[in-house]
Amino acid sequence: MRAVTWQGKRDVRVETVPDPRIEEPTDAVIRVTSTGLCGSDLHLYEVLTPFMTPGDILGHEPIGIVEEVGAAVPDLQAGDRVVVPFQIACGNCWMCLTGLPTQCETTQVTSEHMGAALFGYTRLYGAVPGAQAEYLRVPQAQYGPIKVPEGPADDRFLYLSDVLPTAWQAVKYADVPQGGSIAVLGLGPIGDMACRVAQALGAGRVFGVDLVTERLRRARDRGVETYDIRSFDHEKELVEAIRDQTDGRGPDAVIDAVGTEAHGSAAAKLAQQASAMLPRKLGAPLAERFSVDRLAALYTAIDLVRRGGTISLSGVYGGMADPLPLLTLFDKQIQLRMGQANVRRWSDEIIPYLTDEDPLGVDDFATHRISLSEAPDAYRMFQQKKDGAVKVLMQP
Numbered sequence: 001m002r003a004v005t006w007q008g009k010r011d012v013r014v015e016t017v018p019d020p021r022i023e024e025p026t027d028a029v030i031r032v033t034s035t036g037l038c039g040s041d042l043h044l045y046e047v048l049t050p051f052m053t054p055g056d057i058l059g060h061e062p063i064g065i066v067e068e069v070g071a072a073v074p075d076l077q078a079g080d081r082v083v084v085p086f087q088i089a090c091g092n093c094w095m096c097l098t099g100l101p102t103q104c105e106t107t108q109v110t111s112e113h114m115g116a117a118l119f120g121y122t123r124l125y126g127a128v129p130g131a132q133a134e135y136l137r138v139p140q141a142q143y144g145p146i147k148v149p150e151g152p153a154d155d156r157f158l159y160l161s162d163v164l165p166t167a168w169q170a171v172k173y174a175d176v177p178q179g180g181s182i183a184v185l186g187l188g189p190i191g192d193m194a195c196r197v198a199q200a201l202g203a204g205r206v207f208g209v210d211l212v213t214e215r216l217r218r219a220r221d222r223g224v225e226t227y228d229i230r231s232f233d234h235e236k237e238l239v240e241a242i243r244d245q246t247d248g249r250g251p252d253a254v255i256d257a258v259g260t261e262a263h264g265s266a267a268a269k270l271a272q273q274a275s276a277m278l279p280r281k282l283g284a285p286l287a288e289r290f291s292v293d294r295l296a297a298l299y300t301a302i303d304l305v306r307r308g309g310t311i312s313l314s315g316v317y318g319g320m321a322d323p324l325p326l327l328t329l330f331d332k333q334i335q336l337r338m339g340q341a342n343v344r345r346w347s348d349e350i351i352p353y354l355t356d357e358d359p360l361g362v363d364d365f366a367t368h369r370i371s372l373s374e375a376p377d378a379y380r381m382f383q384q385k386k387d388g389a390v391k392v393l394m395q396p
Contacts, residue, residue, distance in 0.1 A: 002396065003133035004375040006056045009049045012379050014372060017057065020129065020137035025072035026090075028141035030082060034154035035131045036061030037375075037392040038162060039188050040316055042383050044122065051122035059132030060086035060119040061161040063154050066145075073141045082145035083160040084138055085343035088117040088128065091143030102340040107140065115340065132375060134396040146347055155363055156354055158393065159193070164350050164360070166341035167193035170314040171201055173337035174253035179204035181251040183242055183304055185297045187215040187226075189365075189391045190314050191257030195224045196360045200353065207242050207251060209300075214367075214388035222361065235296070239304045250306035258297035258315045295324075302328055313338035368392045 003017045020029050038061055044052055066080040076082070089101030096104050104116040112124045117139075120130015129137065138145060148157040167190050176182045182203050184191045187210040195206050199222070208224040210216050216226045225245070232238045243250050301311045302325060311334055329336065353360050367390045370378055375394060382389045 001134040002372055003057045003129075004059060004372065004394075005054075006044060006052050006058055007054050010045055010380075010383070012045065012058065012376050014375055015055075017055075017133075020135050022068055022070050023137065024139065025070040026140055026142050027070045028066055028073055028076055028138045028145065029068045030062065030064040030084065030136050030138060030145075031067050032062045032064040032131055032134060032136055032396050034063050034158050035059050035133075035394050035396065036158060036162065037132075037378055037382055037394065039190065040121070041379070043316055045379055045383055048122055051124050053123065053127065056120075056127060057129040057133055058120045059130035060121065061158065061163070062119075062131035062136055063148070063158045063161065064136065067135070069141060076141060076145060076147070080145075081148050081150055083148055083157050084119070084131065084136065084145050085160075085165070085347075086119055086162045087115075087144075087340060087343060088119065088126075088139050089143060089344070090140050091344070096143070096344075099342055099345040101143075101342050101344050104140075118340075132372065132394060134372070143344070146344075153363070155366060155393070156358075159362055159365065160343070160347055160350065160354075162341065162343070163189050163193050163365075163391070164197075164362075165343040165346045166190050166314055167197045168346045168350055169339075169341045170194045170255045170257065170312045171197045171203075172346070173310070174198075174255055174312040175310050175335070176201070176203045176253045178202045180253070181205040181207070181246050182253045182255065183207040183209065183251045183301075184224075184255045184257055185209045185301060186256070186258035186315065187212070187219050187390075188257065191215075191255065192219060192390060193360070193365070194255050194257055194314065195219055196222060199223065200359055205245070205251075207245070209238065212385050215390055218390060235300050235303070239300065242304060246306065250304050250309065252306060253310045253312060254301040254305040255312045256297045256301045256315050299325070302332075302334065305332070305334060307332045308334075310335040310337065314341070366391045366393045370394055372396045 001019050005015050063083045069076045087102050088107045089104035090106035093105035102116050107117040109126045114124050117126030182198050184194050187208050198206050206224045208219040208226045211229045220226045372394050378392045
């Protein structure tokens with residue numbers, strides 16, 4: 001089959017690799033009909049390279065048709081149309097039953113002291129072959145895949161794999177009161193969808209912050225009050241501008257949908273670049289420990305949120321050595337919530353919004369639809385934020 005493979009920093013290629021097959025009774029194999037390019041994929045393209053191996057298959061946002069199932073997968077059969085969550089979870093362990101499949105005790109990558117395995121990600125999460133491919137082996141298929149009806153275009157349900165539950169959890173964790181206010185930092189796919197979810201769930205005012213013109217326009221067209229960070233000489237001016245709209249207090253909640261590649265952290269960016277250039281045995285400890293994160297967005301969130309408010313992190317952070325202003329967090333009595341999205345925890349709540357009325361705008365959420373063979377160009381375009389790229393879908 002053809003698949004998108006990682007070969008080095010800013011080097012992805014479409015190659016022929018062996019077809020996946022049933023390896024365990026709880027496996028399924030699906031034929032991928034559409035698959036997404038995610039902001040998290042860009043971390044592998046640029047930042048987390050020390051944790052990758054040449055030939056790793058990328059991608060974690062698939063929808064497709066079941067081709068084959070193992071003997072211990074009772075609820076799926078060949079021909080079923082399914083969305084596959086980006087995390088791999090069993091559905092039966094204590095963590096899964098508690099609503100935390102991202103911490104699944106069956107698939108935890110204990111050798112790396114990490115949570116549940118993920119499709120198409122680094123060795124920290126199991127290096128499981130990913131979904132930017134013609135076919136995908138799905139472990140724990142007795143729980144993970146979500147059956148969806150035949151008929152509507154893939155866009156209607158594809159985002160259940162990652163974008164929708166990640167945005168949904170970000171808003172739920174933000175705990176915005178009905179009619180309250182929320183600011184979303186970063187209007188890429190997750191931030192854009194988080195704005196839409198916040199509006200659908202009753203937020204009174206939604207503020208969106210970014211520096212890409214097309215992303216700001218998309219959000220503004222859906223009623224978000226947008227702020228172009230390039231219009232301010234300093235982050236403090238941005239914070240004051242939004243505070244002025246919230247009786248001087250700041251919004252009730254802030255979602256950081258930017259994460260580890262935030263602008264405004266020159267020293268941390270240099271450390272990221274250095275770790276990516278070193279041999280893996282040297283670069284991985286540097287990337288994991290010493291300032292791989294660029295915390296400008298998180299610092300802004302801490303400054304911006306009102307006292308007693310909530311910060312919800314959906315952007316990916318990877319390092320352990322960056323200082324946090326704990327005195328400010330404590331003094332402002334800020335609640336901080338974060339984590340990978342627990343897809344199956346939220347999917348039943350989300351599905352009623354995927355109606356013909358399309359209140360979340362999923363049908364036209366994608367900005368680009370391409371063939372799998374165009375993946376290398378798509379990665380470059382998305383990483384460079386060119387051509388209005390917000391969400392790219394590939395059709396194998």
